[in-house]
Amino acid sequence: MNTVLRSPFLPLLVPIAIIATWWFASAGSTSVFFPSLQDILIAFQETWLFAHFWSDIVPSVVRLIAGYIIACLAGIAVGLLLGRVRSLDAAFQPSVQFARAIPAVALIPVAILLFGIGDVAKIVLIAFCCFFPVLLNTIDGVRNVESGLEDVSRSFRLTRWQRAVSVQLPSAMPQIFAGMQTSLGFAFILGIVTEMTGSANGIGFITLEAQQSFTIDTMWSGMLLLGILGSLLNALFVLIEHRSLRWHYQSKAGH
Amino acid sequence: MLTVKNLNKVYSTGVEAIRDVSFDVRENEIVCLVGPSGAGKTTLLRCLSGLLDRSGGLVALDGQAVTEPPLRMAAVFQDYSRSLMPWYTVERNVALPLKNKFPSPADRRDRVNAALSAVGLDGFGSSYPWQLSGGMQQRVAIARAIAYEPEVLVMDEPFASVDAQTRADLEDLVLSVQAKTGTSVLLVTHDIDEAVYLADRVVILSSRPSRVLDIVDVDLPRPRDQIETKSLPRFAEYRSHVLRLVRGLGEAQDFSAATLIHNEEKTRSV
Structure with a gap:
């Protein structure tokens, strides 16, 4: 038993157990709502590999990443300004708090009205809701620069731009990444919800359509795809984060 | 060259930190x-x-009153681990303040190398501060200060x-x-x-x-x-x-x- 608990394959055991249980429990299922895992996998292969790959998976991912990157860039830029310029912060903080309080999904009807059911509305919504976690973490991060580094910046007369780019932003990066990770989850949710509420393509659209046209195994295969996609995106994020923050993890480990 | 005359500092809390300090640092x-x-x-x-603002008295460098960190002064702080940028290599740490003082990139590179060599850190330019011991980190801070001339x-x-x-x-x-x-x-x-x-x-x-x-x-x-x-x-x-x-x-x-x-x-x- 002990050797099992210490095995490096431990993290794989639970997923394997779940899949095996699912496979055998659902085998030969005649329920309309709970098709067998085998049927779901066949539907998965037929739907996503690669019949709807270019027409639906790619547009979903592109919109998600476009909205997300716009939000990150805008959140960091505006966060730096609000974090380091007191008067701007005083002027904009109440509006930020107000805008942030609006649930992004409530803006879907507005976005459809203004931008239609094409890509623009979805990208705008994703960008809107991903903007705030990045913004707030950036504001907080650039404000809490190590006082020793503030002294160094001042005594060596670094310009405003040098302080921002060489001191404040790098020092805030661990916190900015935390905000960006929250935002990535939001982007995923918003991406799918916008496709389910007014769209002509996308993973969410196909999944909802499958449910409405009673191809239940395709609907389940959509769940599977979303799970896999979400995990992959998060893994990619963590990889980039660890690469970019090597100094952070290493210097913390040293002390 | 650095003149301190009757320097006083009283914090806004009323705490008196410095009373009438005068001395000179000559060339x-x-x-x-x-x-x-x-x-x-x-x-x-x-x-x-x-x-830090003073409450009274005079600090002058070469006859000019010091009101902000002077270009002709460089500082080394106590806590090396908080005064170097862990996201930059040793080289970039030393080079960063030089940009506003020495316009030529080649000239800056020479100054960085000369300073690192003067503090005995030849060959450590592409290391990160957190890969070095405390004493070596403080050498980097000293190199940064002397490269600033x-x-x-x-x-x-x-x-x-x-x-x-x-x-x-x-x-x-x-x-x-x-x-x-x-x-x-x-x-x-x-x-x-x-x-x-x-x-x-x-x-x-x-x-x-x-x-x-x-x-x-x-x-x-x-x-x-x-x-x-x-x-x-x-x-x-x-x-x-x-x-x-x-x-x-x-x-x-x-x-x-x-x-x-x-x-x-x-x-x-x-």
Whole structure:
């Protein structure tokens, strides 16, 4: 038993157990709502590999990443300004708090009205809701620069731009990444919800359509795809984060 | 070249940190400020280097009043781990402040290499600060300061957080760098041996509020040596003189218990 608990394959055991249980429990299922895992996998292969790959998976991912990157860039830029310029912060903080309080999904009807059911509305919504976690973490991060580094910046007369780019932003990066990770989850949710509420393509659209046209195994295969996609995106994020923050993890480990 | 006249600092909370401090740092000279812990030495240094507003008095570098950190002054801070940028390599740490002073990139690269070589860090340019020991990190901070080519190098307890052997090495490094560059050095320390060993003059500060108790010219031969200089009888004399003042014993000739207690009470009541 002990050797099992210490095995490096431990993290794989639970997923394997779940899949095996699912496979055998659902085998030969005649329920309309709970098709067998085998049927779901066949539907998965037929739907996503690669019949709807270019027409639906790619547009979903592109919109998600476009909205997300716009939000990150805008959140960091505006966060730096609000974090380091007191008067701007005083002027904009109440509006930020107000805008942030609006649930992004409530803006879907507005976005459809203004931008239609094409890509623009979805990208705008994703960008809107991903903007705030990045913004707030950036504001907080650039404000809490190590006082020793503030002294160094001042005594060596670094310009405003040098302080921002060489001191404040790098020092805030661990916190900015935390905000960006929250935002990535939001982007995923918003991406799918916008496709389910007014769209002509996308993973969410196909999944909802499958449910409405009673191809239940395709609907389940959509769940599977979303799970896999979400995990992959998060893994990619963590990889980039660890690469970019090597100094952070290493210097913390040293002390 | 650096003139401090009747410098006062009273914090907005009403705490008086510095009272009427005056001294000079001349060209090509090492001046050490010593005083008991918590005497406001760091506050004094921050006022001198333009990082902190003063409440009264004058600080001037080459006759120009210091109101912000001067271009001709460079600082080395106590806590090396908080004064280097962990996201930059050693090279970029040293190079960063040079951009506004030396426009040519090739010239900057030469200065960075020369400075790293002067502090004995050849070949460590592409390392990160957190890959280096404490003493080496402080060498990076010193390299950054001398690459900036200051007329005055200001150091705030630069060796307080390294071990004794490293400390001796770094003291000698400051002596050799100073001898080579001719920069004036103003160094704050609470270590009396260090002050006497390094300085041409020692400014002795009282406990809070900081006042100048005495300024001692240290007439020991250069170049100095950790063993030879410290075994000179005159080194011991300077040392005891400074120590007595720092401990609040004044120029006490008499070591009777009564004087001791009397003086200690006097210091406490201040």
